[in-house]
Amino acid sequence: MSHHLIVGLILMVPLTAAMGAFALPRAGRWIGLAVMPALVMLNGWLALLLNGGELIQPVGGWPTPLGIQLRVDGLASLLLIASSVVGFLVSIHAFGYFGSYREAGQRNRLFWPLWFFLIASLNALFLSRDVFNLYVTLELNGFAAVALVAIAGERNALAASLRYLFVTLGGSLLYLMGVALLYGGTGTLDLALLAERISSEPYSYLALVLMTGGLLMKSALFPLHFWLPPAHASAPAPVSAMLSALVVKGSYYILLRLWFEAFSGIISTEAVQFLGLLGAAAVLWGSYQALLQDRLKLLVAYSTVAQIGYLFLLFPLAMTADIRSGILTGGLMFLISHALAKSAIFLAAGNIMRAAGHDRIRDLDGITHALPVSAFALGLGGISLVGLPPTAGFVGKWILLGEGLRQGQWWWVLVILAGSLLAAAYMTRVLVHAFTQANGSSVLAKISPGMEWSSFTLALLSLALGFAATGPAKLLETVFSKGSVL
Amino acid sequence: MTDSSHILYLLAGAALFTMGLRVIYSKAALLHRIIAINVMGNGVFLVLITLAARTPGGQADPVPHALVLTGIVVSVCAVGLALTLADRYRKKSTDRQEDADL
Numbered sequence: 021m022s023h024h025l026i027v028g029l030i031l032m033v034p035l036t037a038a039m040g041a042f043a044l045p046r047a048g049r050w051i052g053l054a055v056m057p058a059l060v061m062l063n064g065w066l067a068l069l070l071n072g073g074e075l076i077q078p079v080g081g082w083p084t085p086l087g088i089q090l091r092v093d094g095l096a097s098l099l100l101i102a103s104s105v106v107g108f109l110v111s112i113h114a115f116g117y118f119g120s121y122r123e124a125g126q127r128n129r130l131f132w133p134l135w136f137f138l139i140a141s142l143n144a145l146f147l148s149r150d151v152f153n154l155y156v157t158l159e160l161n162g163f164a165a166v167a168l169v170a171i172a173g174e175r176n177a178l179a180a181s182l183r184y185l186f187v188t189l190g191g192s193l194l195y196l197m198g199v200a201l202l203y204g205g206t207g208t209l210d211l212a213l214l215a216e217r218i219s220s221e222p223y224s225y226l227a228l229v230l231m232t233g234g235l236l237m238k239s240a241l242f243p244l245h246f247w248l249p250p251a252h253a254s255a256p257a258p259v260s261a262m263l264s265a266l267v268v269k270g271s272y273y274i275l276l277r278l279w280f281e282a283f284s285g286i287i288s289t290e291a292v293q294f295l296g297l298l299g300a301a302a303v304l305w306g307s308y309q310a311l312l313q314d315r316l317k318l319l320v321a322y323s324t325v326a327q328i329g330y331l332f333l334l335f336p337l338a339m340t341a342d343i344r345s346g347i348l349t350g351g352l353m354f355l356i357s358h359a360l361a362k363s364a365i366f367l368a369a370g371n372i373m374r375a376a377g378h379d380r381i382r383d384l385d386g387i388t389h390a391l392p393v394s395a396f397a398l399g400l401g402g403i404s405l406v407g408l409p410p411t412a413g414f415v416g417k418w419i420l421l422g423e424g425l426r427q428g429q430w431w432w433v434l435v436i437l438a439g440s441l442l443a444a445a446y447m448t449r450v451l452v453h454a455f456t457q458a459n460g461s462s463v464l465a466k467i468s469p470g471m472e473w474s475s476f477t478l479a480l481l482s483l484a485l486g487f488a489a490t491g492p493a494k495l496l497e498t499v500f501s502k503g504s505v506l
Numbered sequence: 507m508t509d510s511s512h513i514l515y516l517l518a519g520a521a522l523f524t525m526g527l528r529v530i531y532s533k534a535a536l537l538h539r540i541i542a543i544n545v546m547g548n549g550v551f552l553v554l555i556t557l558a559a560r561t562p563g564g565q566a567d568p569v570p571h572a573l574v575l576t577g578i579v580v581s582v583c584a585v586g587l588a589l590t591l592a593d594r595y596r597k598k599s600t601d602r603q604e605d606a607d608l
Binding site for chain 1 (some may be wrong): 523526527531538539544547554557569570576577580587
């Protein structure tokens with residue numbers, strides 16, 4: 021199969037699945053079981069074809085100034101694989117969580133079509149290299165995510181989804197104004213051409229500020245994180261898992277592309293230090309808030325706020341690094357390990373909530389007895405979040421720490437260490453309660469094995485990825501290399 | 507068109523954009539905020555259309571027009587989704603608690 025066909029399939033398969041699940045609602049969950057492994061294979065195949073290089077797909081055969089290109093490099097390929105693997109395992113969980121057509125009820129039947137739209141829009145986002153195309157994928161992604169948050173239909177969920185909708189729409193429009201300015205100034209929308217044509221003029225800085233502001237809002241970086249905990253905590257478990265694992269990273273991915281590709285010529289050291297500073301504040305504030313929460317899902321959501329902060333420490337460290345591939349590997353290992361661990365934890369929390377009927381941390385005693393596999397997944401995921409060896413979280417933090425020390429930017433090192441300690445504290449709080457023996461803990465609902473083992477497998481993968489860091493490192497070798505414009 | 511009229515249109519676009527932005531993130535009523543999404547979007551569209559008219563030779567640049575058309579489609583969907591959610595939300599709320607926690 022040529023890469024043109026594979027790239028086409030990666031977009032068309034989830035879109036077709038979405039329409040199929042809409043037309044045949046009874047088959048929705050079976051379509052999920054069939055389509056998601058196929059996507060994992062397609063993305064894996066694409067990474068093999070890529071072989072450290074870059075593949076370009078001019079849509080409809082039109083060359084760049086006129087047409088729109090889809091492009092795959094190591095970074096895009098890695099995120100495509102991560103999103104399909106997480107998506108697949110979360111689909112297995114959702115298979116049991118929402119149950120059959122009859123069990124699902126009126127609203128939950130809409131889960132599967134929206135789910136495939138979410139996957140399709142994420143895939144399209146990772147493949148796009150045109151700032152306007154990215155805007156469209158960002159909006160599609162936001163719509164699917166907002167609708168999925170609202171799916172529970174309760175007043176709280178609707179309020180959270182409306183708040184989320186306003187944030188995501190305002191953010192996209194800020195971004196779109198930046199796109200307009202860029203087109204007015206440079207006459208192009210293609211990221212690579214933008215990198216060549218951009219110059220230090222007022223319009224480029226204004227565009228950078230608008231686009232970054234909009235995207236920071238959507239990635240929920242402190243202090244723009246206020247919308248995330250209620251939205252992620254009130255959604256059904258599979259939705260929370262996917263939102264925390266990958267959806268916030270979609271806008272982060274665009275930020276990477278903008279700062280290291282399109283705008284790389286005009287970015288100053290002060291600007292990256294500022295982003296790093298916001299990241300550091302997010303790490304500390306998010307972890308502190310997580311420590312204060314009484315409910316498990318809110319704790320996990322605040323932990324996401326903190327973990328997003330780490331991702332932004334990548335900016336100051338990577339901008340001044342001599343070789344970007346090493347530090348980029350560290351950041352990406354961290355991102356993927358967080359995606360795996362966080363989805364595992366959210367799924368386990370969903371199982372606990374369904375079995376116990378609540379997610380009050382204080383009353384979790386004895387849950388290990390009722391749900392041993394989920395409790396174990398919670399523990400493993402927690403270890404990865406804290407960043408203990410040999411998890412991928414450890415490898416990621418280790419690379420960031422090493423780079424911080426090597427460049428003499430020791431203040432980020434302190435933040436990473438403090439964040440890890442706080443993460444250890446809030447995860448211990450959960451685990452101490454979960455692993456306490458208690459008599460007569462009652463289980464309200466039965467949890468299917470698929471729901472337990474999908475969560476466990478995700479946690480195990482975040483552990484195993486620590487041993488396989490060379491694969492991602494090879495894919496990222498040539499991405500954002502200094503001097504060479506992609 | 508002269509240059510000064512371009513500036514007038516650009517400023518008008520920027521004004522609509524800022525006004526919309528201000529209301530979206532305010533404590534205004536739900537419907538106000540949904541309309542603000544439209545106002546903000548139209549601000550961007552006005553800027554794009556003005557940029558299209560700026561090309562020398564009097565021929566308008568078609569690319570921004572295509573962007574605006576796509577943008578309009580996206581914003582219609584956005585408003586549709588927002589209205590549906592707002593309607594459901596209102597039906598679940600009592601008069602007193604309406605919009606209180608948004």
